[in-house]
Amino acid sequence: MEGFVGAIGNTPLIRLKTLCKETGSEIYGKAEFMNPGGSVKDRAALYVIKEAEEKGLIKPGGTVIEGTAGNTGIGLAHVCRAKGYKCVIYMPNTQSQEKIDLLKMLGAEVHPVPAVPFDNPENYNHQARRHAERLENAVWTNQFDNTANRRAHLETTGPEIWEQTNGQIDGFTCSTGTGGTLAGVTRFLKEKNSQVKVFIADPPGSVLYAYFKSGGKLMERSGSSITEGIGQGRVTDNLAGDIHLIDDALYIPDEKSIEMVYRLLDEEGLYIGASTALNVVAAVEMAKQLGPGKKVVTILCDGAYRYQSRLFSRKWLETKNLLGAIPGHLQKYIVL
């Protein structure tokens, strides 16, 4: 295996034993937090940079510029260090301090900017694009609409899940930020077996659940969620080509996600972030809908390390009105 880049992918598939027992189904999580940069986004980061190199958009010593809520930036910053590129990251200023600090430690130039909607020219993505336009030998990797992101999952995550389950998989569910993971894995699994069911899992403040349930109406975004890195206000290019393959949608409120953060720690020893917890809640719901004995797979996107000053802080949980969602016997884990 060659360096950082060679260590990306081939993550384990973990059986979540307590949830299997509870549902009478087989529930598995793909341990993407075990990628060398700590999240599912290492795969996309590698693919968007490789594509830029292949297309001649970036040459040695060049600069990679991206708009990202954090994990893509962290993946890009690692890959840039490993390959000798500079890295510039624009992110909404609502993201955790841990992610900003880590990006800086990895040598990235970080620009936290006001969190404004995509149609506002000051949105972090447009700022990233304009920065790349101003610089020589610089590429805006455009994770939301660059389908090299989806291809990472079509060519790696999907095939790994298929092999690890010996093709015995009944359902797949996960949430979306760019939609790359959901679309790539879905396309691969459905090509292998069109009977595999796929549900999109959506947090508060995202429009995709309503889009799906209304037969394709895009509503205004309203509300927000503690699940950083997921939720979407539009159908990205990464998702657009495959959204017709998705069978159903699940809405997962923050109360359920935060409870699952603490349950997975207590029952499985897994220290995972809120988007992962949401995915696991969705997998349990999907298993219930498909009926007993079925095998459902989801994505364990990243660890809690990036969010611990929030997710394990009593004060923060109180501010978000979520303390009551954590059962009494699990409150011993609230140590900050």
Ligand code: PMP
């Ligand atoms: N979970 C976390 C923590 C993330 O950072 C992201 C990516 N923003 C996702 C899930 C969603 O992945 P994707 O962009 O492939 O939809």
